[in-house]
Amino acid sequence: MGSAMQKAIQLILTADRELVNILSTTARVSLTSSVIALLLGVPIGIWLGACRFRGRSALVVLNRTLMGMPPVVCGLLFYLLFSGVGPFRHLKLLFTVPIMILAQVVLITPIVIGNMETYAAELAPPLRETARGLGFRGWKRFVLLVNECLYPIITVYLLAFARAIAEVGAVSMVGGAIAWKTNVMTTAIMQYTNRGNFSLGIALGLILMVLSLLVNIILSVMQRRFRR
Amino acid sequence: MKLNAIEKTYAGRKVLDLPEITLKSGAVTAVIGANGSGKSTMAKVLAGIEFADGNRPAAEPLRVGYLPQKPFAFRMTVEQNLALNGGDEKKRTELLEALGLMFLRRSRAKRLSGGETSKMALARSLLGSYDLLILDEPTAAMDMASTLAAEKLIADYAKETGCAVLLITHSLQQARRTADEVLYLEAGKLIEQGSAEIILNNPKEEKTRQFLEFYGI
Numbered sequence: 001m002g003s004a005m006q007k008a009i010q011l012i013l014t015a016d017r018e019l020v021n022i023l024s025t026t027a028r029v030s031l032t033s034s035v036i037a038l039l040l041g042v043p044i045g046i047w048l049g050a051c052r053f054r055g056r057s058a059l060v061v062l063n064r065t066l067m068g069m070p071p072v073v074c075g076l077l078f079y080l081l082f083s084g085v086g087p088f089r090h091l092k093l094l095f096t097v098p099i100m101i102l103a104q105v106v107l108i109t110p111i112v113i114g115n116m117e118t119y120a121a122e123l124a125p126p127l128r129e130t131a132r133g134l135g136f137r138g139w140k141r142f143v144l145l146v147n148e149c150l151y152p153i154i155t156v157y158l159l160a161f162a163r164a165i166a167e168v169g170a171v172s173m174v175g176g177a178i179a180w181k182t183n184v185m186t187t188a189i190m191q192y193t194n195r196g197n198f199s200l201g202i203a204l205g206l207i208l209m210v211l212s213l214l215v216n217i218i219l220s221v222m223q224r225r226f227r228r
Numbered sequence: 229m230k231l232n233a234i235e236k237t238y239a240g241r242k243v244l245d246l247p248e249i250t251l252k253s254g255a256v257t258a259v260i261g262a263n264g265s266g267k268s269t270m271a272k273v274l275a276g277i278e279f280a281d282g283n284r285p286a287a288e289p290l291r292v293g294y295l296p297q298k299p300f301a302f303r304m305t306v307e308q309n310l311a312l313n314g315g316d317e318k319k320r321t322e323l324l325e326a327l328g329l330m331f332l333r334r335s336r337a338k339r340l341s342g343g344e345t346s347k348m349a350l351a352r353s354l355l356g357s358y359d360l361l362i363l364d365e366p367t368a369a370m371d372m373a374s375t376l377a378a379e380k381l382i383a384d385y386a387k388e389t390g391c392a393v394l395l396i397t398h399s400l401q402q403a404r405r406t407a408d409e410v411l412y413l414e415a416g417k418l419i420e421q422g423s424a425e426i427i428l429n430n431p432k433e434e435k436t437r438q439f440l441e442f443y444g445i
Binding site for chain 1: 272275276277291293294295296298299300302303304312313349352353356358362
């Protein structure tokens with residue numbers, strides 16, 4: 001264990017090529033999927049939270065159900081859709097980075113929507129009353145609401161990114177954890193541990209923990225600022 | 229200025245049943261009444277925040293301004309909050325000075341106390357151009373000095389702009405100091421309307437008299 005840890009630190013310090021490749025694939029997948037989820041989820045979440053319309057409650061319940069979708073179920077769904085027997089097989093996306101991103105977008109977007117819906121539902125009524133009372137209409141009201149939601153948006157993004165970077169079920173099923181191609185931190189930790197190569201697994205685990213710590217520190221600072 | 233008759237029902241209970249009301253432009257009309265008399269519901273329906281029964285507009289096509297009972301500060305500075313509603317720099321400064329908020333003009337509005345937020349929200353509303361401005365207990369969180377300053381600004385606004393101001397208040401003293409006209413509501417119905425002088429000193433209706441006696445006037 002001690003020597004594995006020593007070797008892990010050495011791999012980090014010498015910027016091992018395979019380690020760097022895994023990190024860059026992870027960054028590409030997690031950053032892209034979390035940004036897309038944010039772009040999709042923020043307006044939908046604000047709309048669901050701020051507007052009252054027929055069928056809204058059903059959509060909220062549906063989204064909350066999707067928030068709890070197990071990553072392996074999402075992975076299985078995409079696998080079936082894009083594998084040799086699926087309707088989208090001609091796209092040849094299985095075991096590529098784009099389908100890993102797509103699967104993560106489907107997993108993360110409901111989390112963004114759910115959180116934004118909660119924030120917007122709380123903020124919208126007093127803001128709507130005031131904005132309407134000042135004679136503001138349409139876009140001006142929406143922009144003011146988005147401005148009020150700025151810190152929640154940052155917090156939600158960090159949550160989405162944390163979920164993306166730590167997710168293993170979906171990316172391993174649709175990405176296949178192919179070395180130098182679709183292997184991300186979580187799938188690589190599983191793979192190398194199974195092979196008995198603990199040092200790379202530990203190195204990746206350490207980096208993942210440090211990233212998680214950083215995300216949480218940023219989250220705490222944001223939440224403190226939002227409370228003010 | 230004529231406001232349409234309003235009826236409003238919540239869960240089968242009629243909470244508001246008002247006839248057509250005429251308001252004086254360029255004057256302050258105080259709406260008085262006990263808790264649950266329908267003052268705030270009336271304000272919300274007139275402002276278009278809530279719909280009257282049958283979705284009949286209560287005050288359109290007038291330009292209606294409305295300051296809710298719980299004022300909301302947008303996530304920006306005090307100055308920026310005011311600038312949202314227009315008005316020139318000079319007017320904004322005048323209002324901030326009159327309400328003792330000049331030293332807070334660059335502060336984040338979310339960090340203001342309850343009374344300061346009320347003052348900022350009132351100043352913001354007084355920057356707009358309206359035919360009818362509805363103020364729902366705008367001074368409830370203010371101290372006495374600020375209340376008097378706010379009352380003067382409200383009266384001046386009505387006179388200078390020709391806007392009809394509807395001031396919803398729990399304070400009969402405030403109605404006496406500020407209002408030109410008074411509306412007395414009870415259980416969602418208009419009991420009496422007239423000049424402040426008459427309603428507050430010599431009301432015609434027994435219900436109004438009882439209300440005033442109960443509140444010590």
